[in-house]
Amino acid sequence: MKLWGGRFEGEASTFFEKFSNSLHFDRKLVFEDIEGSRAFAQALLRERVLTPDECRRILEAFSEIADEAQDPRYFDGAEDEDIHTFVIRKLGEKVGPVAEKMHTGRSRNEQVSLDLRLYLRSAADTLLDRLGDLMSELLALARKYPDAVIPGFTHLRRAQPVLWPHYLLAFFEMFARDCERVRQARERIDVMPLGSGALAGSGFPFDREALAQELGFRAISRNSMDASGDRDFALDFLYGCSVIMLHLSRLAEDWILYSSEEFNWITLGDGVTSGSSLMPQKKNPDSLELIRGKSGRVFGSLTSLFVTIKGLPMTYNRDLQEDKETLFEAFDHTSESLAMAKIVAQSATLNPGKALAAVEESWAVATDLAEELARNGVSFHRAHQIVGRLVLESLKAGKKPGDWTGDTLAAFAPEFKPEMARLLAPSEGMEMRELPGGTGAQAVRRALEEAEQRLKQMRESSGER
Numbered sequence: 001m002k003l004w005g006g007r008f009e010g011e012a013s014t015f016f017e018k019f020s021n022s023l024h025f026d027r028k029l030v031f032e033d034i035e036g037s038r039a040f041a042q043a044l045l046r047e048r049v050l051t052p053d054e055c056r057r058i059l060e061a062f063s064e065i066a067d068e069a070q071d072p073r074y075f076d077g078a079e080d081e082d083i084h085t086f087v088i089r090k091l092g093e094k095v096g097p098v099a100e101k102m103h104t105g106r107s108r109n110e111q112v113s114l115d116l117r118l119y120l121r122s123a124a125d126t127l128l129d130r131l132g133d134l135m136s137e138l139l140a141l142a143r144k145y146p147d148a149v150i151p152g153f154t155h156l157r158r159a160q161p162v163l164w165p166h167y168l169l170a171f172f173e174m175f176a177r178d179c180e181r182v183r184q185a186r187e188r189i190d191v192m193p194l195g196s197g198a199l200a201g202s203g204f205p206f207d208r209e210a211l212a213q214e215l216g217f218r219a220i221s222r223n224s225m226d227a228s229g230d231r232d233f234a235l236d237f238l239y240g241c242s243v244i245m246l247h248l249s250r251l252a253e254d255w256i257l258y259s260s261e262e263f264n265w266i267t268l269g270d271g272v273t274s275g276s277s278l279m280p281q282k283k284n285p286d287s288l289e290l291i292r293g294k295s296g297r298v299f300g301s302l303t304s305l306f307v308t309i310k311g312l313p314m315t316y317n318r319d320l321q322e323d324k325e326t327l328f329e330a331f332d333h334t335s336e337s338l339a340m341a342k343i344v345a346q347s348a349t350l351n352p353g354k355a356l357a358a359v360e361e362s363w364a365v366a367t368d369l370a371e372e373l374a375r376n377g378v379s380f381h382r383a384h385q386i387v388g389r390l391v392l393e394s395l396k397a398g399k400k401p402g403d404w405t406g407d408t409l410a411a412f413a414p415e416f417k418p419e420m421a422r423l424l425a426p427s428e429g430m431e432m433r434e435l436p437g438g439t440g441a442q443a444v445r446r447a448l449e450e451a452e453q454r455l456k457q458m459r460e461s462s463g464e465r
């Protein structure tokens with residue numbers, strides 16, 4: 001069945017039909033399409049295009065179609081052009097010719113935008129839930145080792161000691177911003193396009209506000225041409241997905257390193273690692289590698305849609321059909337990667353002794369010593385030089401910070417007071433970092449409590465959606 005054809009004399013090329021059909025992927029929108037069409041049937045009733053009895057029969061038939069569509073075999077053998085055509089054909093099979101009234105004053109251009117918006121609105125909710133689950137798991141992992149110390153890196157070189165919870169809270173903040181981004185995208189998705197017609201506004205005076213209310217949208221679109229050709233709500237969604245994947249990928253990269261034999265700070269559960277078909281000793285972090293790998297595909301989706309839209313003349317063009325596969329895929333990768341990361345976090349254990357040893361074997365306390373000199377009146381530039389020399393000397397002599405004492409320090413440079421030797425222990429320098437946002441024990445304890453509160457509030461407010 002086709003929703004058009006009167007104007008044509010020649011048959012469609014079968015190759016073109018196959019080339020242009022989208023049912024094999026837009027069938028994913030079947031429930032959204034039915035939901036939108038149900039609301040639209042009621043709008044047609046209000047306009048007296050449908051009689052109450054016709055509308056009732058149509059609504060019943062839509063319910064049946066929704067039930068039947070639960071079974072994926074429902075689509076077997078269907079050759080319809082797209083999901084909209086498929087649903088109308090199914091409707092016709094149930095209610096007869098009255099189904100043909102369903103396209104009165106409605107275009108597939110607005111219908112497809114509506115379906116996508118319905119789909120992405122609930123996709124955004126799924127992402128928010130999964131982000132929340134992961135964030136809660138990160139907090140639990142922080143709570144397990146409240147005092148553990150790890151080396152913080154810059155340039156992948158041991159830089160300064162930080163608390164393990166401080167490190168995890170950094171990711172918590174990234175994911176908290178991701179939640180904001182997804183919520184903002186959701187706001188712009190949450191706009192109802194029906195009534196726009198093909199591009200010029202419908203020829204029937206539908207009560208668009210009533211349609212929006214019925215479908216739970218916060219607003220109606222303001223311009224029919226914009227509604228027909230716009231996909232930036234989908235770009236917003238893909239950008240949100242991309243930044244989530246970017247953050248997940250960095251977390252994955254860290255944990256792949258930290259769980260390697262070279263680091264051995266964390267151990268990943270057997271359940272999220274795999275072995276080698278050849279090398280019996282291997283325990284590989286494939287779950288994290290796949291997260292890192294999938295991120296590239298999601299960035300590709302964002303780029304792909306950008307390029308698809310960039311040169312399109314106003315308003316709708318069939319190019320826009322190419323938005324869907326990549327969008328669905330990006331959503332699936334992102335929500336699955338979030339769920340995977342949560343399971344990995346659940347399985348991970350920290351080896352606090354190893355991480356601490358990595359601090360103690362290095363000169364990660366060098367900044368603490370220099371700052372202590374500066375607190376005692378030495379200019380920071382001079383302090384930096386003195387400690388730099390101390391590090392150089394130690395490296396030559398194979399000494400670690402713990403090999404120095406108050407006396408040997410004072411003998412090394414007169415600026416050192418013997419009591420400054422306490423800063424050779426990593427916990428001492430961290431105590432100086434109690435300002436908000438720092439890695440001081442109290443600051444981190446407070447940050448952890450605040451994070452728990454924020455997450456709780458976030459989850460409560462998303463429960464009200």
Ligand code: ARG
Pocket residue numbers: 022026082108109112318320321322
């Ligand atoms: N399958 C189309 C899409 O995904 C639906 C809209 C078709 N509209 C049209 N005028 N051909 O964009």
